[in-house]
Amino acid sequence: MHNIVNVTDKVYWIGANDRKTERFENYMPLPMGVAYNSYVLVDEKTCLIDTVEFGVEGLFMEKLEEALDGRDLDYIIVNHMEPDHSGALRDVMKKYPNAQIVGNNKTFPMIKAFFHDADESKFFVIKEGDILDLGHHKLTFAMVPMVHWPESMVTYDTTEKILFSNDAFGSFGALNGGIFDDEVNFDHYEDEMRRYYSNIVGKYGMQVQNAIKKLGGLEIKYICPSHGILWRSDVAKVIRHFDYWSRLEPEAEGVVIVYGSMYGNTAKMANAIATELGKQGIKEVKVYDASKTDHSFIISDIWKYKGLIIGSCSHNNAVYPKVQPLLHKLQNYTLKNRYLGIFGNMMWSGGGVRGIEAFSDALNGLEVIADPVEAKGNPTKEDYEKLELIAQRMAEKLKEDRA
Numbered sequence: 001m002h003n004i005v006n007v008t009d010k011v012y013w014i015g016a017n018d019r020k021t022e023r024f025e026n027y028m029p030l031p032m033g034v035a036y037n038s039y040v041l042v043d044e045k046t047c048l049i050d051t052v053e054f055g056v057e058g059l060f061m062e063k064l065e066e067a068l069d070g071r072d073l074d075y076i077i078v079n080h081m082e083p084d085h086s087g088a089l090r091d092v093m094k095k096y097p098n099a100q101i102v103g104n105n106k107t108f109p110m111i112k113a114f115f116h117d118a119d120e121s122k123f124f125v126i127k128e129g130d131i132l133d134l135g136h137h138k139l140t141f142a143m144v145p146m147v148h149w150p151e152s153m154v155t156y157d158t159t160e161k162i163l164f165s166n167d168a169f170g171s172f173g174a175l176n177g178g179i180f181d182d183e184v185n186f187d188h189y190e191d192e193m194r195r196y197y198s199n200i201v202g203k204y205g206m207q208v209q210n211a212i213k214k215l216g217g218l219e220i221k222y223i224c225p226s227h228g229i230l231w232r233s234d235v236a237k238v239i240r241h242f243d244y245w246s247r248l249e250p251e252a253e254g255v256v257i258v259y260g261s262m263y264g265n266t267a268k269m270a271n272a273i274a275t276e277l278g279k280q281g282i283k284e285v286k287v288y289d290a291s292k293t294d295h296s297f298i299i300s301d302i303w304k305y306k307g308l309i310i311g312s313c314s315h316n317n318a319v320y321p322k323v324q325p326l327l328h329k330l331q332n333y334t335l336k337n338r339y340l341g342i343f344g345n346m347m348w349s350g351g352g353v354r355g356i357e358a359f360s361d362a363l364n365g366l367e368v369i370a371d372p373v374e375a376k377g378n379p380t381k382e383d384y385e386k387l388e389l390i391a392q393r394m395a396e397k398l399k400e401d402r403a
């Protein structure tokens with residue numbers, strides 16, 4: 001079979017790699033592509049778990065046909081109706097009209113909303129704990145609402161201990177070669193996994209925690225997510241990552257400095273803070289111009305590091321327009337457990353620093369570690385001293401945490 005990979009003897013990965021789509025959800029860049037994972041179980045009954053995004057359904061349909069090897073399809077399990085997994089569902093329903101569509105009571109209104117002509121007589125509603133008997137494989141289901149849609153659920157194969165985990169434990173990045181954790185260098189995937197988590201599931205940390213607790217009692221030999229690499233050698237590792245990301249616990253000592261600047265004064269201030277952090281012995285300092293770097297990468301590093309320093313010039317009595325959306329997303333995702341430094345630039349009555357302070361006040365979990373610094377135009381010697389103080393206080397706090 002071409003381009004089809006065995007997960008176990010009769011369980012196949014038939015996903016599609018997409019290196020063509022520019023942006024996920026039409027806003028996050030995909031420099032390493034993305035994989036839409038789909039699985040087929042060939043047993044006394046045949047069963048498909050999820051499909052793929054529009055645009056790659058051609059290859060997917062070929063693979064599905066090849067994996068079925070002339071057999072009809074009995075079940076299509078819909079773990080998630082987001083179009084990156086249900087895009088090809090209509091094609092599959094048309095090609096295999098006998099297949100029963102398996103989902104929960106929140107799944108089917110979404111199917112009808114996306115595909116008005118879906119055949120309701122084929123809808124097969126399951127609830128948590130029900131068993132779908134394929135013969136050798138007995139599948140069961142657990143609801144994981146808002147990880148990251150209301151209808152999200154996972155499917156667990158009680159026979160071979162495979163968790164088809166939906167978007168939980170997923171990642172950006174197309175699968176290049178090996179598809180299992182022990183076949184690839186995880187370092188190549190880790191940043192893309194964090195970027196996926198923080199930007200897509202990041203708002204739903206509590207729901208991810210609930211899901212981890214709920215699934216904690218299962219014996220899991222394989223995790224087969226709907227994006228990215230599959231896990232079989234070190235299942236605990238991916239659960240550990242999603243555990244601290246969902247608790248918003250930073251994983252490394254370091255600082256993200258992100259700023260917005262039209263004419264370079266705020267940028268100068270950012271560089272002064274970064275230089276002092278280096279002098280203070282902080283090795284991981286990431287400086288981002290919010291106008292240039294896509295915010296999904298900045299958010300991923302904010303998830304990684306404990307220190308965050310935000311700067312903005314003043315723009316029409318507010319935060320600079322290229323910084324504001326970042327603050328909006330972090331506020332929407334209720335960022336916490338971070339040390340925060342604030343700086344900015346102005347010329348008449350300010351707005352940048354004031355806006356960042358309002359953002360910080362709106363969130364409970366950010367500890368402002370020094371007085372905000374607001375310079376007027378070209379920073380003065382006194383301004384630089386105050387900026388260095390932010391860096392020094394940040395370094396002190398991070399070093400205290402080492403103990």
Ligand SMILES: Cc1cc2nc3c(=O)[nH]c(=O)nc-3n(C[C@H](O)[C@H](O)[C@H](O)COP(=O)(O)O)c2cc1C
Pocket residue numbers: 260261262263264265266267313314315316317318345346347348349350351376377378
């Ligand atoms: C379109 C525009 C709007 C501005 N709005 C404000 C403002 O509301 N309040 C203020 O104090 N300065 C305002 N300024 C002045 C800039 O904030 C100031 O020149 C600052 O030094 C710019 O920092 P930068 O060099 O990092 O871009 C504005 C400047 C421009 C070009």
